[in-house]
Amino acid sequence: MSLLPRTAEEFSSAEYWERFFKKRGGKAFEWYGDYNKLCGVLHKYIKVQDQVLVVGCGNSELSEQLYDVGYKHLTNIDISETVVNHMNQRNVERRPGLTFQQVDATQTPYEDASYQAALDKGTLDAMASEEEGALAKSMLTEVGRVLRVGGRYVCVTLAQESVIKLAVEHFVQLGWAVRLHCLQEESRKEEDSFPLPVFVLVCTKFRQPMPTSILEICLGEDGAPMRLKQVSELLSAVREHQAYSVLRKRLRTDTDATSNLSLTLCHAKTGLPRYTLTVQDASPGAKVPRTNHFAIFIVPQGSETAWLYSSSEGRRQLAASANFRRLVIVAMHRNQEYTDIQAVQSELSPMVMDLAPPGMPANQQVPFLSVGGDLGWREEVSRGVSELSGEYCVENVKGEDGELYRRLVFLSNSALVQSESRLVSSNTTSSQRKRNKKKTKPPAPTVISLTSLSVDSGFLCCAHHEVMVAGLALLGVGTPENKGIRLSVLLVGLGGGGLPQFLREFVPDVTVEVVELDPVVLEVAKEWFGFRPDDRLTVTLGDGLERICALEKEGGHLFDAIMFDVDNKDSTVGMSCPPAAFVEMSTLMKVCSLLTPRGVFILNLVCRDSVLRASVLQRVSAVFPSILSRKIDGEVNEVLLCSHGETKTSDAAQIIPSLNQAAKNLQSALSSNKTGTTNNPHINIVELLKDLKVE
Numbered sequence: 001m002s003l004l005p006r007t008a009e010e011f012s013s014a015e016y017w018e019r020f021f022k023k024r025g026g027k028a029f030e031w032y033g034d035y036n037k038l039c040g041v042l043h044k045y046i047k048v049q050d051q052v053l054v055v056g057c058g059n060s061e062l063s064e065q066l067y068d069v070g071y072k073h074l075t076n077i078d079i080s081e082t083v084v085n086h087m088n089q090r091n092v093e094r095r096p097g098l099t100f101q102q103v104d105a106t107q108t109p110y111e112d113a114s115y116q117a118a119l120d121k122g123t124l125d126a127m128a129s130e131e132e133g134a135l136a137k138s139m140l141t142e143v144g145r146v147l148r149v150g151g152r153y154v155c156v157t158l159a160q161e162s163v164i165k166l167a168v169e170h171f172v173q174l175g176w177a178v179r180l181h182c183l184q185e186e187s188r189k190e191e192d193s194f195p196l197p198v199f200v201l202v203c204t205k206f207r208q209p210m211p212t213s214i215l216e217i218c219l220g221e222d223g224a225p226m227r228l229k230q231v232s233e234l235l236s237a238v239r240e241h242q243a244y245s246v247l248r249k250r251l252r253t254d255t256d257a258t259s260n261l262s263l264t265l266c267h268a269k270t271g272l273p274r275y276t277l278t279v280q281d282a283s284p285g286a287k288v289p290r291t292n293h294f295a296i297f298i299v300p301q302g303s304e305t306a307w308l309y310s311s312s313e314g315r316r317q318l319a320a321s322a323n324f325r326r327l328v329i330v331a332m333h334r335n336q337e338y339t340d341i342q343a344v345q346s347e348l349s350p351m352v353m354d355l356a357p358p359g360m361p362a363n364q365q366v367p368f369l370s371v372g373g374d375l376g377w378r379e380e381v382s383r384g385v386s387e388l389s390g391e392y393c394v395e396n397v398k399g400e401d402g403e404l405y406r407r408l409v410f411l412s413n414s415a416l417v418q419s420e421s422r423l424v425s426s427n428t429t430s431s432q433r434k435r436n437k438k439k440t441k442p443p444a445p446t447v448i449s450l451t452s453l454s455v456d457s458g459f460l461c462c463a464h465h466e467v468m469v470a471g472l473a474l475l476g477v478g479t480p481e482n483k484g485i486r487l488s489v490l491l492v493g494l495g496g497g498g499l500p501q502f503l504r505e506f507v508p509d510v511t512v513e514v515v516e517l518d519p520v521v522l523e524v525a526k527e528w529f530g531f532r533p534d535d536r537l538t539v540t541l542g543d544g545l546e547r548i549c550a551l552e553k554e555g556g557h558l559f560d561a562i563m564f565d566v567d568n569k570d571s572t573v574g575m576s577c578p579p580a581a582f583v584e585m586s587t588l589m590k591v592c593s594l595l596t597p598r599g600v601f602i603l604n605l606v607c608r609d610s611v612l613r614a615s616v617l618q619r620v621s622a623v624f625p626s627i628l629s630r631k632i633d634g635e636v637n638e639v640l641l642c643s644h645g646e647t648k649t650s651d652a653a654q655i656i657p658s659l660n661q662a663a664k665n666l667q668s669a670l671s672s673n674k675t676g677t678t679n680n681p682h683i684n685i686v687e688l689l690k691d692l693k694v695e
Contacts, residue, residue: 032122032156033183033198035065040221041181041200042066042119045152049073050116053146055105055139056123059083064091067098075115077103106138113148120155128163136163140170147205155201159238167201168215168231175209178202179216179225180234182241197245199238226271248354255281255326255357260312265351267336274336275348276304278329279355280319288325293360295324296352297369298344300376302397302405304331305417307634314634322369326357334393334414338375341368371400381406382528386520389569394528396423396453404453405461408496408524416576418567419496420461421529423453455530457501459682463632464604465499467639468563469507469670470688471602473662474628474641475560477507478669484509490551490559490594492544492582493566494521497531504537506681508673512537515544517566545581552590562591563602574609575616577637583616588623592644601642608636617695627695630688640695663689 032038046052048070054063057076067074078084078100087100103109105123120143128136143153153171157163159180168178181200200221216225217237228234247263262278282288297318299309308314309329319327330348338344345368352366382394391411399405404423409416460466476482487510491500494516503512516522519541525531533539540547544566551557568579581587583603591601601624607613617640621627624642631638663685670681 032158035062035069037183037198038062038121038156038200039069041183041202042154044221045154045202046071046117046119051075051114053077053108053110053115053118053143055118055120055143056126057083057087057100058122059087060121062119062121063098064095067095072097074098075110076100077105077108079104106135106142108142108146110146112145113151115146116148116151118143118147118151118153120153120157122156122158124155124167125157125160125163128160128166133162133166136166137170140167144171144174144205149205149207151205153201153203153205155203157199157201158196159199159201159242161235161239164199164201164238165231165235167203168234171203172213172215172231175206175211177204177206177210177214177216178234179204179214179218180238181218181221181223182238183220196242199241251279251355251357253358257281257283257316258312260315265348272335273333275333276331277355278315278331280315280327280329281357282319282323282325282327283316286320286323288323292324293364294326294328294352294356295322295367295369296328296330296345296348297322298341298375299329299331300371300374300398300400301332301338301378302376302395302407303371303400305415306400310415311636325360326355328352328355332375334378334380334395341370341373341375344368344375376400382524384520384524386410386518388518389520392418392520392524394524406453406455406496406528408521408529416567419498419525419529421455421457421496421498422459422461424456425452425454455498456682457498457505457530458680460498460502462498463635464637464639465502465565466683467630467632467688468499468565468602468604469502469683470663470666470685471600471639471641472507472561473659473666473685473689474600474643475598476662476665478665478667479662486511487561488559488596489513489561489563491515491563491565492547492578493564494525494531494539495565496529497525498529499563499565500537501531502681504534506670506673508669510536514539515547516541517543545587548587548590548594552593557594558596558599559594560596560599561602562595562599563604565604567606574612575605575607577604577606583619585619585622588619592623595644597644599643601640603640603642605638605640606636621695628692629695630692641692659689659692660686 051073052071052075054074054076057063057078058080063074063076076087076099079102081102084100084102091098091100105127124136124139127139140153147153155167164180171178179202181202183198183200213229215228215231215234217228217234218225219241228237244263247261251261257280259281260278262276264273265275265277266272267274303309306314308318309331315329318329330344332338332344353362356364356366377398378395379397380393380395383392385391389410389412393409393411395407395409397405397407406421406423407417408419410418460469472487475487477487487507489503489510489512491503491512492515494500494514497514500512500514503510514537516539522531522539522541544564564578564582566578566582568576570579573580595601603620605613605616607616617627620640620642624644626643628641629638630641667683667685670683670685
């Protein structure tokens with residue numbers, strides 16, 4: 001099986017190609033390759049005995065080289081009298097049967113169906129930019145007229161989008177079969193090579209128009225054709241090959257530790273994404289051993305969302321640990337089957353050298369690295385579509401700790417785990433789980449029946465959820481004076497329901513209202529994450545902001561804790577949690593008015609933009625005088641604990657000791673209150689509150 005490259009770079013803009021063609025100058029035709037580069041695909045579609053019309057021959061040596069290997073029936077035409085005279089003079093003695101004629105390719109004097117093949121090297125590219133493609137259309141019409149049934153138009157092109165679109169649509173409308181070969185540059189002298197690939201367009205004439213379009217693309221001269229349904233798919237594939245070629249050129253001639261270049265490799269037959277490769281170069285000045293040029297790191301299935309592999313900071317740390325000049329980090333995709341490390345290595349090896357750093361010896365061995373030689377394990381258990389969030393999947397994975405986890409992932413942002421819970425065997429006791437966790441070789445997950453698995457409600461997979469729970473220590477939960485006093489919590493954002501279920505089962509005297517916008521998320525939480533609402537845990541379906549406004553307007557609703565744990569669907573903003581409207585001043589003031597005098601506002605903040613983060617903190621502090629923050633190790637998340645009371649000191653060292661006893665009280669309350677479950681809460685409140693910072 002071969003792999004096809006796919007990247008996100010855009011090659012269809014008119015501005016890009018306008019700049020590109022202005023720079024061509026007199027060297028344009030050298031880019032298309034000589035006979036040695038093109039002979040494989042030309043011999044495949046043009047027979048030696050064929051009558052061949054060479055359209056716009058120019059001063060290319062291609063016709064001469066074809067003549068020398070046996071093609072004696074070549075009719076070469078060009079509109080330039082100077083070129084025709086020059087080529088005739090150049091060949092009159094050595095190739096007396098090779099003639100050149102001054103003919104306009106849009107109006108030829110030849111009879112209908114007089115040629116078996118028409119060969120075009122760059123002429124379509126040159127003519128398509130003139131008069132909005134009118135000349136090119138006229139030429140293609142003339143080519144179609146002079147070709148016999150079964151004849152082929154073979155066009156060597158750089159496949160500018162407007163050019164290839166014009167030609168393909170022209171022949172598809174005529175009912176011809178269309179195939180496109182992408183010829184990759186093989187030269188090791190990358191500094192002398194041109195970054196864009198050459199394409200060969202082959203259009204075959206049929207006696208009767210084909211009822212269904214035949215559109216195919218092939219990698220190389222002998223690559224298996226991949227069938228496409230629409231012209232737009234063909235154009236997209238061309239852009240992907242062009243982008244990959246430019247990326248390849250860049251990687252072979254330059255290094256940049258901050259670039260984070262990535263590309264996706266697709267299954268050649270299905271076109272589905274199979275691998276995503278991210279290139280991480282060593283930092284300037286890093287002391288890398290002289291022989292450590294290049295390595296490939298295979299991310300275990302199910303671990304690709306981990307900070308170490310998914311964030312630029314994590315990848316830099318991974319590369320520094322591996323200590324190679326260049327590390328390519330490979331993530332495997334869902335709905336794809338992988339046998340073992342050796343099979344993955346064999347599949348990727350043909351493309352590895354394309355990504356090598358400049359100056360690496362051609363015979364250098366490239367090591368494949370992994371975590372314990374294991375590909376990991378992943379099994380999809382459900383898939384569906386939400387009108388609000390798009391396609392989603394629920395999957396079971398094996399973590400690097402050997403434990404089993406269940407995840408909810410929205411495929412519009414597959415690098416982000418929406419919700420996660422740990423799975424345990426329904427027949428396994430709490431003490432057995434503790435013993436299993438100490439084993440160095442946990443049971444293989446594939447031998448566990450999925451029907452025997454249940455969610456461990458006492459384990460919070462998300463570190464920020466643990467801190468949000470720990471924040472309840474600010475309310476004095478578990479102290480003798482608060483015993484029997486009801487604790488009310490409003491949580492915006494359900495996910496898989498792990499956080500609200502933990503609160504309901506372990507926090508004494510708590511009532512929780514969850515606001516969730518997406519009804520599909522609620523159904524997924526119930527079906528796959530064991531979420532069970534009751535009189536102490538209720539769900540309101542609707543917009544969180546609207547619910548807050550309604551509660552304030554109604555009056556009589558006060559909460560001891562209001563928690564925001566809702567993601568931002570707008571990926572263009574530098575804050576992925578929460579949406580910007582949730583931290584506007586008007587919303588924050590409503591939240592404040594809905595809190596009891598002792599109440600705390602707990603915010604999960606994920607913001608990579610330092611300026612935006614400062615702005616958010618400024619607004620929050622204008623409403624809540626006391627703000628404690630806790631960064632989540634290895635993640636961008638931070639949790640803000642906001643309250644009405646004034647902070648009398650900016651020294652966290654003086655604040656934390658006063659929280660120490662409150663943390664112990666909360667820990668004791670959680671451990672003794674478990675209701676409706678045999679699980680124990682796996683959380684250390686004291687440790688979680690040690691690293692608080694006063695904002």
